[in-house]
Amino acid sequence: MDNNERKKIVFSGVQPSGSISLGNYIGALRNWVDMQDIYNCLYCVVDMHAITVRQDPKKLREQTLSLLALYIACGLDPVKNIMYIQSHVPQHAELSWILNCYTMFGELSRMTQFKDKSAKHADNVNAGLFDYPVLMAADILLYKTDLVPIGHDQKQHLELARNVAERFNGVHGNTFTVPEPFIPKVGGRIMSLADPEKKMSKSDENPNAIVLLLDKPEDIMKKFKRAVTDSEAVVEYREGKAGINNLMTIYSIATGKTMDEIANEFAGRGYGDFKVAVGESVVEMLRPIREKTEELLKSPDYLESIYKENALRASVLAERTMEKVRKKVGFVKK
Ligand code: AQP
Numbered sequence: 001m002d003n004n005e006r007k008k009i010v011f012s013g014v015q016p017s018g019s020i021s022l023g024n025y026i027g028a029l030r031n032w033v034d035m036q037d038i039y040n041c042l043y044c045v046v047d048m049h050a051i052t053v054r055q056d057p058k059k060l061r062e063q064t065l066s067l068l069a070l071y072i073a074c075g076l077d078p079v080k081n082i083m084y085i086q087s088h089v090p091q092h093a094e095l096s097w098i099l100n101c102y103t104m105f106g107e108l109s110r111m112t113q114f115k116d117k118s119a120k121h122a123d124n125v126n127a128g129l130f131d132y133p134v135l136m137a138a139d140i141l142l143y144k145t146d147l148v149p150i151g152h153d154q155k156q157h158l159e160l161a162r163n164v165a166e167r168f169n170g171v172h173g174n175t176f177t178v179p180e181p182f183i184p185k186v187g188g189r190i191m192s193l194a195d196p197e198k199k200m201s202k203s204d205e206n207p208n209a210i211v212l213l214l215d216k217p218e219d220i221m222k223k224f225k226r227a228v229t230d231s232e233a234v235v236e237y238r239e240g241k242a243g244i245n246n247l248m249t250i251y252s253i254a255t256g257k258t259m260d261e262i263a264n265e266f267a268g269r270g271y272g273d274f275k276v277a278v279g280e281s282v283v284e285m286l287r288p289i290r291e292k293t294e295e296l297l298k299s300p301d302y303l304e305s306i307y308k309e310n311a312l313r314a315s316v317l318a319e320r321t322m323e324k325v326r327k328k329v330g331f332v333k334k
Helices: 022-035 057-073 091-100 105-109 112-120 127-141 152-172 217-225 242-255 259-265 271-296 300-329
Strands: 009-014 040-045 082-085 147-149 180-182
Touching (some): 009 022, 009 127, 022 057, 022 147, 022 242, 040 300, 057 271, 091 300, 105 127, 105 152, 112 127, 112 152, 147 152, 242 271
Parallel strands (some): 009 040, 009 147, 147 180
């Protein structure tokens, strides 16, 4: 790389809104690991996003630390990357407020995640839930992010972040880098095991719908054995076979096999054998991650040193952007 050419910046995050799912891992985290050697990466535990739906405070604290431990256990290096907790860098909230004033009510009303989540949490359709994409835009734009690795479900939010950045730049001159999404070709949308027409979500109420990264091997096996498929008994990737397509995608990622190789391996065999094989491959893929996470959670001091140090590193970068933004919008310097 040319010395004058800066390394691209990557930002991504996961909400500690539950224990994280195989969908989060395959759609996002797994790709972060590959990116850490190529780019300057910030990986955030987005706890401020998580409170857009009601959380138990004690559990949220535990889930936040557990998620940070999981990041490390998945292979992310806390020295190479900036790995921190969103609420420890208040510039996220500050920029979010400013960007609110550059985001239209109509744009936010069109967000499908808002529509889905407000239907699911009808008793708590709060302004934060509506405003979620603006906080996400702030997360990304604070760091001059070039690339945002996400699953398919976040594409619309990323598009909004781009529009807000362009609008702000249009009014005040070039301020924000307009980010690009990075959505994996395979695994960008892992589906629920109980309803393969729906995405796998860590906050799904049906425990059989989701595989969690910290699930015990016997539970993972049970969930795959119960996975909803179809009545054809043919392991083949094609339209109309959402359940099988989902299991084949997961198996392909866990084993590195292509769809054709998988179809050949299970030709003439029933779904029973296939589901067991998928379960076993996922157990093996997740085993080292679970073991390492359990080990890290026994060292709270180590985790504390990581999130404190990294919040400082993130704050320095965030403050640089905020100084520029405050000046552009006309705030008096402190
Ligand atoms: N099913 C999925 N397949 C592929 N990628 C997925 N992601 C989420 N679900 C899938 C990706 O994981 C990253 C972190 O997501 P998040 O926790 O910030 O929010 P989310 O997208 O709302 O994830 P969940 O699991 O559905 O959380 P809850 O249930 O709390 O709303 C994102 O990059 C996302 O695309």
